[in-house]
Amino acid sequence: MENNRKKLFAELKEICAFLNTTDTGFLTVDSLRNLMVELGHPVSETELKEMINAVDKNAEWESNGQIKIDFNNLYRVMLEAERDEQLKLFIKMFDFDKDGYLNSEELRLALTVILEEDMDMALIDAMMKEADADGDGRLSYDELLKMFIKYGKI
Ligand SMILES: [Ca+2]
Ligand SMILES: [Ca+2]
Numbered sequence: 200m201e202n203n204r205k206k207l208f209a210e211l212k213e214i215c216a217f218l219n220t221t222d223t224g225f226l227t228v229d230s231l232r233n234l235m236v237e238l239g240h241p242v243s244e245t246e247l248k249e250m251i252n253a254v255d256k257n258a259e260w261e262s263n264g265q266i267k268i269d270f271n272n273l274y275r276v277m278l279e280a281e282r283d284e285q286l287k288l289f290i291k292m293f294d295f296d297k298d299g300y301l302n303s304e305e306l307r308l309a310l311t312v313i314l315e316e317d318m319d320m321a322l323i324d325a326m327m328k329e330a331d332a333d334g335d336g337r338l339s340y341d342e343l344l345k346m347f348i349k350y351g352k353i
Contacts, residue, residue: 226267226268226273227266227267227268228247228251228266228268231247231250231251231268232247235247251266251268253276254268254269254272254273254276255268255269255272282344286340286343286344286347287340289309289343290340290343292309293305293306293308293309293312295308298337299339300337300338300339301337301338301343302336302337302338303320303323303324303327303336306323306326306327306338307320307323310323326346329346330342330343330345330346332345
């Protein structure tokens, strides 16, 4: 399942990149639905609407039930969804006490594994201090996201 999602993302990215070079840069509801079917991921009408709303909340539906979707927005939403998934997986992998946050020891282990070198606890403390915006001594999803964006990791 995990691999399927990754594959779908890769395919969608390629298609988006390709189609975005066409004149309009827009996709209609029907073409999006067909695209999902072709990729082996048929979606219901509700799911389709949710996808579209995630891409563009202000999208205007035309009288024939069609809607134009900006490919740049679709692409951005997909990238964000992918990043979200990666970060959740990262937290899950290293959240040893299962409280949904990373404390300094968990962060140290995570960085040791990722960077393949022993992390100095003083450095970890400094990173924690910087990233722990609400000062509760552990890093939440949002705090980790900001840290990763700052260091260009995702
Ligand atoms: Ca934890
Ligand atoms: Ca915190």
